[in-house]
Amino acid sequence: RMVEAKAAASKDDLRSPICCILGHVDTGKTKLLDKIRQTNVQEGEAGGITQQIGATYFPVDAIRTKTAVMFKEGAGAKLGKHEDFDYKIPGLLVIDTPGHESFTNLRSRGSSLCNIAILVVDIMHGLEPQTLESIRLLRDRKTPFIVALNKIDRLFDWKATPDNAFRDSLAKQKTSVQREFETRTQKVITEFAEQGLNAVLYYDNKNFARNVSLVPTSAITGEGVPDMIMLLVRLTQERMSDRLMYLSELECTVLEVKVIEGLGTTIDVVLSNGVLREGDRIVVCGLNGPIVTQVRALLTPQPLRELRVKSAYVHHKEIKAAMGVKISAPELEKAIAGSHLLVVGPDDDEEVLKEEVMGELTSLVNSVDKT
Numbered sequence: 001r002m003v004e005a006k007a008a009a010s011k012d013d014l015r016s017p018i019c020c021i022l023g024h025v026d027t028g029k030t031k032l033l034d035k036i037r038q039t040n041v042q043e044g045e046a047g048g049i050t051q052q053i054g055a056t057y058f059p060v061d062a063i064r065t066k067t068a069v070m071f072k073e074g075a076g077a078k079l080g081k082h083e084d085f086d087y088k089i090p091g092l093l094v095i096d097t098p099g100h101e102s103f104t105n106l107r108s109r110g111s112s113l114c115n116i117a118i119l120v121v122d123i124m125h126g127l128e129p130q131t132l133e134s135i136r137l138l139r140d141r142k143t144p145f146i147v148a149l150n151k152i153d154r155l156f157d158w159k160a161t162p163d164n165a166f167r168d169s170l171a172k173q174k175t176s177v178q179r180e181f182e183t184r185t186q187k188v189i190t191e192f193a194e195q196g197l198n199a200v201l202y203y204d205n206k207n208f209a210r211n212v213s214l215v216p217t218s219a220i221t222g223e224g225v226p227d228m229i230m231l232l233v234r235l236t237q238e239r240m241s242d243r244l245m246y247l248s249e250l251e252c253t254v255l256e257v258k259v260i261e262g263l264g265t266t267i268d269v270v271l272s273n274g275v276l277r278e279g280d281r282i283v284v285c286g287l288n289g290p291i292v293t294q295v296r297a298l299l300t301p302q303p304l305r306e307l308r309v310k311s312a313y314v315h316h317k318e319i320k321a322a323m324g325v326k327i328s329a330p331e332l333e334k335a336i337a338g339s340h341l342l343v344v345g346p347d348d349d350e351e352v353l354k355e356e357v358m359g360e361l362t363s364l365v366n367s368v369d370k371t
C-alpha cells in the first residue's frame with residue numbers, strides 16, 4: 001500500500017515536458033516561439049543566436065493565459081469551464097534548434113532531449129527537404145509530434161482575429177478562403193501520406209497514437225497558437241504522464257560550453273529529469289578526461305526568456321526538471337557539448353561515474369567534427 005500511495009503522489013507531481021520545435025528554414029519556428037513568448041528573437045533581438053540550441057521555459061501561468069480563448073464558445077474544444085480545467089504540468093520547456101542545413105548534429109542533439117515535438121510546415125509550401133529530415137529524426141527516436149500548419153494568414157483574403165482559436169477564425173472566413181484552406185490542407189495530408197504518415201486536422205483526430213495532428217497556425221496573427229499550446233498540454237499530461245514523473249536519478253545534458261563575463265567558463269545544460277542543487281558535485285565528459293567539479297551557481301533566464309539571450313540571470317538554490325540551466329563551476333573549460341552530466345550522490349562511486357561519462361567521448365568528438 002505504501003508503494004501504491006507513492007505512485008499516486010508522483011502522478012500528481014509531474015515535471016515539465018520538453019518540447020522541441022523543428023522544421024524547414026523560414027517556416028516560422030522562431031516567429032511562433034516569439035508569439036508565445038511575446039519577444040522578438042526573429043527580428044534580431046538576439047542577434048547571432050541562430051547557431052545554437054535555445055531553451056525557453058513557459059510557466060503554467062503563461063500557458064493558462066495563452067489558452068483561455070480555447071474555453072470560449074466557437075473554439076470547438078469542449079473543454080468545459082476554464083477555471084475547472086486541471087493544468088497538471090508545472091510548465092513547458094521549449095527547445096529550438098538551428099534551422100541552417102549544416103547543423104544536422106545540433107538538431108539531432110536537441111530533438112533527442114524532447115518528449116514531444118512541433119514540426120512546423122508552411123501551409124503554402126507543404127513538405128520541404130528539412131521537413132523530411134525532421135520526420136526521419138523524429139521517427140528514429142520515436143518522438144511523438146504534432147504539426148503546426150503555419151502561415152494560414154497568407155491564404156488569399158484571410159481576415160484575421162488576433163490570437164483567436166483556429167476554428168472560430170476559420171468559421172468567420174469567406175467560403176473561398178475556407179475552400180483554399182481545405183485544398184492546401186488536403187495537399188499537405190497527401191504529402192504526409194507519401195511519407196507513410198496519416199495526418200489529420202487535430203480536431204478530427206480520433207486516434208492520437210496512430211495519426212499525426214495538424215494544427216493550423218499563424219505566427220503573425222497568433223491564430224491557432226492557443227490550439228497548439230492546448231494540444232501540447234493535453235497530449236503531454238493525458239498521454240505521457242508516466243514519462244513525466246520525477247525520477248530520483250538525474251537526466252541532464254550539456255548543450256554548450258561558454259565563457260561569460262564575470263562568471264568564467266559556464267555550461268548551458270538541459271535538465272530533463274531530477275533536481276540539481278547549488279554545491280552539487282558533478283561529473284561531465286571532458287576533452288582531456290573526466291571533469292569533476294562543484295556547482296558554484298545555478299542560473300536561469302527569467303521565465304519566457306531565452307537561455308541564449310543575454311539578460312539578467314536568476315540564481316537558484318535548487319532547480320527541478322525540466323529546465324534550461326546555466327551552471328557556473330570551476331574547471332569547465334574542456335567540457336564537451338552533448339555530454340551527460342551526473343551528480344555524485346552519497347552512495348555513488350565517483351570512479352564509476354567518471355567511466356560512464358567518458359564512455360561517450362568518441363561519439364561526442366566525432367559529432368563535434370561534423371558541425
Ligand code: GDP
Binds near residue numbers: 028099219
Ligand atoms: P524559421 O527559420 O523557421 O525560424 O522562420 P522565421 O520565424 O524566421 O520566419 C521566417 C519568415 O516568415 C519571417 O519573415 C517571418 O516573419 C515569416 N513568418 C513566420 N511565420 C509567419 C506566419 O504565420 N505568417 C506570415 N505571413 N509570415 C510568417
